[in-house]
Amino acid sequence: xxxxxxxxxxxxxxxxxxxRRTVLEHIxxxxxxxxxxxxxxxxxAGKSTLIQAIMGELRPISGEVVCTVAKERRxxxxxxxxxxxxxxxxxxELVMTGSWPSHGALTGYCAGHYRKGREIMARLGISxxxxxPLGELSGGQRQRALIGRTLMQEAELLLLDExxxxxxxxxxxILIRILRQMADDGATIIVVLHDMDHLRRLADEVLMxxxxxxxxxxxxxxxxxxxxxxxxxxxxxxxxVGSA
Amino acid sequence: MWDLLNAxxxxxxxxxxxxxxxxxxxxxxxAAPPLGVFLVLRGMSLIGDAMAHAILPGVALGFLLAGFxxxxxxxxxxxxxxxxxxxxxxxxxxxxxxxxxxxASFFIISLAAGVMLISLGGSSVDxxxxxxxxxxxxxxxxxxxxxxxxxxxxxxLAVVFRxxxxxxxxxxxxxxxxHRSGWVHSVFLGLLVLNLTAGFQTLGTLMAVxxxxxxxxxxxxxxxxxxxxxxxxxxxxxxxxxGGLLLSFHLDIPSGPSIILLAGAGYLFSALFGRYHSLxxxxxRKTTPLAVEQGA
Numbered sequence: 001x002x003x004x005x006x007x008x009x010x011x012x013x014x015x016x017x018x019x020r021r022t023v024l025e026h027i028x029x030x031x032x033x034x035x036x037x038x039x040x041x042x043x044x045a046g047k048s049t050l051i052q053a054i055m056g057e058l059r060p061i062s063g064e065v066v067c068t069v070a071k072e073r074r075x076x077x078x079x080x081x082x083x084x085x086x087x088x089x090x091x092x093e094l095v096m097t098g099s100w101p102s103h104g105a106l107t108g109y110c111a112g113h114y115r116k117g118r119e120i121m122a123r124l125g126i127s128x129x130x131x132x133p134l135g136e137l138s139g140g141q142r143q144r145a146l147i148g149r150t151l152m153q154e155a156e157l158l159l160l161d162e163x164x165x166x167x168x169x170x171x172x173x174i175l176i177r178i179l180r181q182m183a184d185d186g187a188t189i190i191v192v193l194h195d196m197d198h199l200r201r202l203a204d205e206v207l208m209x210x211x212x213x214x215x216x217x218x219x220x221x222x223x224x225x226x227x228x229x230x231x232x233x234x235x236x237x238x239x240x241v242g243s244a
Numbered sequence: 245m246w247d248l249l250n251a252x253x254x255x256x257x258x259x260x261x262x263x264x265x266x267x268x269x270x271x272x273x274x275a276a277p278p279l280g281v282f283l284v285l286r287g288m289s290l291i292g293d294a295m296a297h298a299i300l301p302g303v304a305l306g307f308l309l310a311g312f313x314x315x316x317x318x319x320x321x322x323x324x325x326x327x328x329x330x331x332x333x334x335x336x337x338x339x340x341x342x343x344x345x346x347x348a349s350f351f352i353i354s355l356a357a358g359v360m361l362i363s364l365g366g367s368s369v370d371x372x373x374x375x376x377x378x379x380x381x382x383x384x385x386x387x388x389x390x391x392x393x394x395x396x397x398x399x400x401l402a403v404v405f406r407x408x409x410x411x412x413x414x415x416x417x418x419x420x421x422x423h424r425s426g427w428v429h430s431v432f433l434g435l436l437v438l439n440l441t442a443g444f445q446t447l448g449t450l451m452a453v454x455x456x457x458x459x460x461x462x463x464x465x466x467x468x469x470x471x472x473x474x475x476x477x478x479x480x481x482x483x484x485x486x487g488g489l490l491l492s493f494h495l496d497i498p499s500g501p502s503i504i505l506l507a508g509a510g511y512l513f514s515a516l517f518g519r520y521h522s523l524x525x526x527x528x529r530k531t532t533p534l535a536v537e538q539g540a
Contacts, residue, residue, distance in 0.1 A: 055420065057419075071420065071421070072420070072421050074420060075420070076416070076420060078416065083413060083414045084285070084412060084413055084414070086285075087285055087412055087413045088285075088467070088468050088469050088470045088472075088473060089409070089413055089470065090469075094413070097406075097409075097410050097413070097414075097417070100410070100421045108406075133468055149417075
């Protein structure tokens with residue numbers, strides 16, 4: 001129990017490569033329950049590679065990823081969704097697929113699951129979209145529905161790759177609130193971020209990837225430096241650097 | 245009037261072979277369209293075609309060993325179909341090629357091998373039978389086999405339905421949820437092979453895929469919901485198979501092609517006049533004022 005509460009996910013001297021080219025070396029990390037970690041770095045710094053390794057989709061060259069979270073309680077929202085938007089499925093049905101871990105693949109849903117699904121949609125402000133097909137949603141609505149699925153899943157480890165890209169500001173506010181609630185309930189959350197404003201509002205810790213190495217920094221140091229000197233230690237990359 | 249209806253729709257079923265054919269057709273119409281709907285949704289519409297060719301060498305081997313015995317030919321077909329699916333999967337896992345490329349290569353080899361085997365051991369009539377089917381050949385054993393396979397497919401689909409939906413919608417999520425998510429895909433391919441094997445008796449190996457795909461592609465023009473797609477596809481398949489049999493009986497034309505052509509006519513009609521994405525729907529959209537469109 002104490003081991004579990006101390007750390008959900010640890011990275012030990014991780015060495016990762018894509019297509020035989022080293023992307024990251026000597027990555028150390030310790031992700032605790034209830035902590036939201038921002039993963040930052042320029043494009044190509046290895047953020048997505050690290051997430052792949054954490055999700056077990058990429059085998060490390062050396063070092064190890066120690067994760068105590070059961071596979072079905074890990075959730076990953078990649079930037080490039082594998083989600084098929086032409087698939088005839090409603091928002092409610094998408095949210096309900098998150099009940100898989102508690103439920104198995106082969107049985108139907110019960111009333112309790114539907115109740116929970118409706119509560120989750122209400123929290124996310126998408127109750128009125130429950131029966132809307134996925135293909136007809138805006139980017140923000142879709143992102144909320146996907147977060148709804150991870151809530152249904154009762155995810156203990158949540159990895160989000162730029163969750164606020166192409167998303168309206170109302171959705172950003174709701175998602176930040178929901179993610180904070182999830183962390184307060186004990187989830188471990190890792191978010192790839194580009195926007196300083198989002199980082200300031202959300203992150204407890206920051207893992208900065210640069211030049212193939214990782215560095216842990218306090219978010220206050222990063223945002224303070226940014227706010228006072230208007231100098232970012234390195235390019236945060238992406239489309240929208242900083243909050244301006 | 246009554247006499248005409250009777251002559252067209254009732255009296256053909258005085259013949260035993262017509263009764264068996266229509267029951268076989270209805271059983272297939274229950275099992276094939278749901279598989280077709282999932283193939284369409286997964287963007288794998290052509291895989292059905294490939295698999296239909298893939299079962300041919302097995303059917304031919306069964307034919308060479310035991311003559312025109314449906315159970316033996318079906319077992320051969322299932323074995324060979326699964327073998328080709330496995331090989332195609334293995335080749336694509338080796339990394340060089342996508343699964344559809346591997347599948348395309350194997351199915352054309354299978355087609356040639358199957359035609360070669362039948363030609364070596366039988367006559368061109370036998371070849372026509374296997375390729376294009378024959379309702380006359382459905383006996384009670386064949387009917388039991390078709391009904392049994394269809395039942396198995398419907399029941400299995402009911403059990404794996406949700407897993408299949410999740411795999412279609414978001415394969416990454418499924419991989420995250422289960423250590424052995426690959427079984428969903430394998431079970432699906434297995435059902436596909438079983439269905440095509442059951443279908444080749446009435447429709448022939450080349451046409452069997454028609455009853456699977458055409459109702460499914462037509463249904464896309466009528467519904468946006470998965471249940472709707474499956475339900476409409478099943479009804480379309482049932483109408484086409486029964487209607488096609490009657491046409492073939494009255495006009496003295498081959499049964500397989502008339503069933504598929506009727507389903508094809510249904511597809512063209514749907515593409516022109518369906519509720520969604522059809523030509524008529526596009527024209528309707530153009531006349532809708534912008535304000536209404538945004539408000540909707």
